Structures are given as C-alpha cells and as structure tokens.
Amino acid sequence: MWSLYCAPLIRSISNIVYSTISSEREARLGNKRFHVVGIGNAIVDVLAKTDDAFLESNDMTKGGMTLIDEIMAGTLYGKMRAPMEQSGGSAANTIAAMASLGSDCAFIGKVCDDLLGERFTDAIRDIGVTFETPPARDTTSTARCLIFVTPDAQRTMLTYLGTCVELGPRDIDPEIIADSQITYLEGYLWDPPEAKEAFIRAADIAHQSGNKVSLSLSDAFCVDRHRDDFLQLLEGHVDILFANEQEITSLYQVDEFDEALQYVRGHCEIAALTRSEKGSVVVSGDEIHVIDAEPDVTVVDTTGAGDAYAAGFLYGLTHHLGLRDAAHVGSVAAAEVISHMGARPAEPLGSLIEHKLDFKN
C-alpha cells in the first residue's frame, strides 16, 4: 500500500554522495571510526501537500508532531493526495545529511523486518551509514510519519511509532558509541517508553569514552510532554543542545527567545538555537554568535529543517570549524532541505558547502 517511487531518487542521491572528499575526511577523523552516531526513531515519511482546511477538518495540530495509532495512520493515509514516500526520522535525517556532507556516521534505531523496514535500511546504508540495529521480527510494523505540507511550507506530522517502541538499552552497541566523536539523540526518543533507557545508556558510554553527547529537543509539544526529564538531562548528560525557538521557550516556559537564551547559557557546553528566517544563535560559555539564515530561499517544505541544521553544525564541530562556520554549514544544509519536498537532501551537501562557503578552500 505504501508507494515506493522515491527509491530511485534516494539511489541517485547516494551515487553522488559517494563522490565526496574522502581523503580529507580520513585526515580529519582522528582516532574514532565515526564522526557521529545518531540514535532515534526509525521512520518512513509519507508526505503530501494539503491545505489548512484539511488540517482543521481532521483536528490536526498545525506545525506539531502528534502520535497516532496504526488504524488512524491507515485512515489518514487514504486521504493523502499523491503521497511521496522517503525514509525519515529526525536523527536519521541528520545522519543522512551528515553522510551527504562527507561524514562517517552510524545510526541506531528500530525497524521491523517488513517491506518498509527494508526500505529504511537500504536507504540509510546506501548513503554509507553504518546501520546494524537488529530488526524486530513478527511484531508491529515499521514506523510511519504522515506529513501534511500546507501552502505556507509548514509541515504537520502524525506519527505511528510502530516498532520504534521496541528500541531499548540492549540495542545500544557500546563499540559504536565508544567509537563516535559525538552521540546524537533526538528528543522524540522520550515518547517510546524504553528508548529513554537506551538514551541514558548511550550517553553514559559516550562520556566514559571521552566523547560528546548531543540532544535535539525535536518538537515543542514533545518538550511539553517531557520537560522535567529534558531539564534534568541538560544538567550533566548533554554537551551540545539543538532547539528551535518554540522548543527552547517551551523548555523554560518563557515567552521570549532572549529569556530562554539566558537560561540555557551555562547549562550545556554548546547550545545551537534555530529561529527559522531569523537564523540561529549559538552560545558556548562566553562565546556567542548570531548567524543569519541563508538569503533568497524559496521555502517549499520545512520538514527536516532542524535536522539538516544539526547535521551541518555537527559536521562543522567534527571537522574543526569554529562555531560560526559550523552554524553556517547548518544554515546552508537547512536551506537546501526546505527548498523541496522531503526531509533529506536532494543534492549532495558536500559540494554545496564547497560552493557556498569559502572556509573549505
């Protein structure tokens, strides 16, 4: 039932991705096998354009991510016009974009041994990402996210978590975590009950191995569901935080971006706060940068904007760029992803940043 016409697109991207600067990459990688390992929900996205009236008539929370069951997923899927399918998942998108930038990455997440699970696995492996989490057998099905894109380029997501709820501490491969400069975790992991234990285990292994831990807050509603846990995480478990304006103000329950900025300073080593067309603000101790969004972008679909920004930023951090340049790579990656439907890059980001940013020359 799930159309698969995106697979050729993904393959053609992966061919281009393989051409990125491999010798340079090895020189910079240092003594770890991976720049970043991402841990997140392994999800296949189904995207379709719609209008605001459709969202209203189906009681959807515009701009948010709502959890739904499999029956509802089936019902809503039936209402999508010309749905387009592509592997997704927040942390998985970030890892895919990092691979497109030429980074060495791994991903940990739970699919089922069904057709969608296979597609997810093929897509992420095809772009050079190590993905070895054993699939679940004979249980629920692989997770799907139905994404409705309105004419204002805003995306509204409804997620059936499926097999993702089975991700647990036993799926955390300690060797991969120990061998990754940064372990990157999505806040959505707080929704499936066992995944938070996986999260904590991964963070502990990472720190014991002298590596960094990074968290993306994922979604303002997700922050609302798990505020206390997230606040506690920031005290000790998280070194690099990603959040957009809605998420960081929700976390601290303040009205204004600047108030949240004051709170977050000092609670993690680096915070990269994205503000859509207002760009991003990066703070690390006394260092602070105010970075513009890329100019002249025609925004088609904002799905994955934050994921792509995180990818660019982490690429910068693991390639010895300063915080400002890292944020620039993030902005360029985000601008690429929002210029078309779908959360993963449609053109090789490695070439794009070489073209757009002069610090790689």
Add this chain to the structure above:
Amino acid sequence: MWSLYCAPLIRSISNIVYSTISSEREARLGNKRFHVVGIGNAIVDVLAKTDDAFLESNDMTKGGMTLIDEIMAGTLYGKMRAPMEQSGGSAANTIAAMASLGSDCAFIGKVCDDLLGERFTDAIRDIGVTFETPPARDTTSTARCLIFVTPDAQRTMLTYLGTCVELGPRDIDPEIIADSQITYLEGYLWDPPEAKEAFIRAADIAHQSGNKVSLSLSDAFCVDRHRDDFLQLLEGHVDILFANEQEITSLYQVDEFDEALQYVRGHCEIAALTRSEKGSVVVSGDEIHVIDAEPDVTVVDTTGAGDAYAAGFLYGLTHHLGLRDAAHVGSVAAAEVISHMGARPAEPLGSLIEHKLDFKN
C-alpha cells in the same frame, strides 16, 4: 520658501508630552539634573514621498545621507511633492523621543537666528528640553535635510549642514554636561570640521564628572568617511555605542553581522546593535541579549528609527531597567516612529510603553 505646516502638529504633540509621569521621573533622576544631554546637528527635516526612478534620475544614494550645498538644497526642494517639514537631526530626534518618554533632557546644537532656527528652537523647547546653545548670527542659514521616502519605506537623505558647521568647543556648556547622566553624541558630528573638538571636549567633561558617554554611528557612509576616528573613539571615549548592522560592519570592514559583533565586544561597556526587522543585539561584557523587533508594524517611513531606538534604550538605562527591557523600550519607540512619516514620535511614547510593556506596572 520652506513650508511650515508641521508646526501645529509639533505643538499638539508637545501638549500630550507634558502629561507624562513627572513625579516618578524626579524620584529616579538621582542627583543629576538631566538623564541625557544630546549633542548633534540642529537640522530641520523636509520630507516627501517619491519613487525609485526619482532617486536614480537625481543620482541619489538610496538609504544614505549625502552632504549637499545650499544651491543644491534649493534645487531639490523645488522638486519635492507636498513636502512636510519637521524638526530633525539625529541626536535631536533621540532627545525629543526621550522627552516623549518622560526623561529630563538637554540638547546642544547650532542653529542660525533665522526662521528655521526659531522653529527648531521652539519645537525642542516646547517638549520640555533645555536648549541654550546661542544661535549663530548673520552667517549661513539653519541646516536642512531633504528626505525622500520611497514606497519601500526607505529614506534617502540629502543634508545641507548650514550653521551646523559653526558648532565648536565653546558651545559645550560644561555645567550641562556635568549635570547629565549620559552625554549622547551623533556620528554625523564628524562631518562639520570643528564639531569633533566639541565632541572630545564634551566626552572629557562627562567622564571627569563620572558620567557616561554614548555615540551613535549615524550612517554607514559616515562611518566610511571617519572610520579611523570612530575606531579610536571606541578605545576610551565611548561607553555606550549605538550602530545598525550596516554601520557596525562598515566600521570593522567585515561582511557579516556576527563578525562585527565579535569585534565590538570588549571595546565599549555596552553596544546596542540594531538590525531593522531582525530586532537588535545588545552586548555588555559577558551579557548578551537578542531582542526581536516589535511585531505587526506597518512601516511607512524608516527615518529616525535608530534615533528612536537609542532614545528608548537610554531611557531604560537611566531608569534602572535591565538591558533587555531597555532594548524593548527602544524597539517600541522605533516601531512608533517608523509607522508614520517623520522622525519624531507622533504619539506620547511614555503612555505607549506603559501600555505595551509590563515592567512599568
């Protein structure tokens, strides 16, 4: 020759201004007579709407301030459609907006004893500002600034400096400077040759009296003309700097706002950097604030936006508000001024901030 139909408007504003919170003002003023004394070019503005084709056909630098002679001023004035006249001058606008907020202020600037000089003097005194600089006699005429406002709300200014060139150190009243918490100077003062000596004298007196010195960079082209002087001023003479994005990037000759932000940190006690619709960034030592512009403003004429922001910010500083709240007052004042033609407030800013901001409750 110069139409004077704005005088009734100015009077009606001044009547409203007198109704601002006077008892509170006195309680906060401390042991100085004035919150702020402004020193700047005493100019009467003549504003008219025009289109981009007019700017091009007259070789005008859009968005800038160009110095012209009296003959050119006469010629261009003849080409203005329905010109509107109002007292202006960058620092004078700031002082007028501060008076509208309920501050006690003085102004130092040079007019001629002609009709325009009288109008300028009446307008600034009518709103409660102490203005005692003796007018020049029998020389050139009072300065005029021809302001062309295009449909995009951008203003293009052509200034005949007239009597302003006669402002010199002898015009600096040491008692007023010593009795003002902050001495505020506009960068345009660097254009008339003698005024910079007045500037240095005022700054020295202010510092000897334990007061603060504030500078607005005024204009990117002005910065370009006087970059070395301005850079030198920031090392020791200036405590509080105001600049917009174009000015601060011009000062440090960098392409990007964030680069300029890094340079300016540590070079003055407080820097308040305005970014039009992107809001402002305020930095003071390790403290930094990223403040949004007021939302939902219909921009009619950007003339005086920076002047009004400075007024609000200085009001905040002299009324024991924190930097974030001071920047908010600046944003509200700027939003009022850009919502209509002309650089001075059309409604009493004191009431406006009481209505808009809750820290006054």
